[in-house]
Amino acid sequence: xxxxxxxxxxxxxxxxDEVELALLQPKMHATQFPSLQITGYILALVxxxxxxxxxxxxxxPVPSLIPIILxxxxxxxxxxxxIFMHLREGRGTTWHLPVLALALFVGLGIVGxxxxxxxxxxxxx
Numbered sequence: 001x002x003x004x005x006x007x008x009x010x011x012x013x014x015x016x017d018e019v020e021l022a023l024l025q026p027k028m029h030a031t032q033f034p035s036l037q038i039t040g041y042i043l044a045l046v047x048x049x050x051x052x053x054x055x056x057x058x059x060x061p062v063p064s065l066i067p068i069i070l071x072x073x074x075x076x077x078x079x080x081x082x083i084f085m086h087l088r089e090g091r092g093t094t095w096h097l098p099v100l101a102l103a104l105f106v107g108l109g110i111v112g113x114x115x116x117x118x119x120x121x122x123x124x125x
Contacts, residue, residue, distance in 0.1 A: 037083060037084070040079055043079055044076055044079060047072050050072060051073070054069065066115065070111075073111075
């Protein structure tokens with residue numbers, strides 16, 4: 001008598017509709033304590049408070065303030081992309097790259113032009 005073994009669902013290969021179908025299937029597994037998300041949230045709060053403290057309490061000289069805050073913002077953005085926006089999960093990172101490039105372009109444009117307006121007070125007030 002043949003014993004039928006239940007077929008294990010195969011991991012999506014990234015080709016065709018099986019990726020979409022695998023993402024839409026309900027996940028009936030036991031949830032674990034979200035320690036990674038809590039750690040990411042605490043790190044994001046620490047980075048935000050560090051940037052606030054540098055500005056509010058003058059912990060660093062003014063000329064080096066903007067580059068340090070931009071570095072902290074980049075670190076926090078990478079942290080949030082990896083933990084909260086699940087950048088490492090899904091179809092793979094290949095299809096994320098054009099979207100991330102566009103988001104980076106728009107975000108840097110907004111930040112850059114905001115700094116430009118604040119620094120040179122170009123008549124916008």
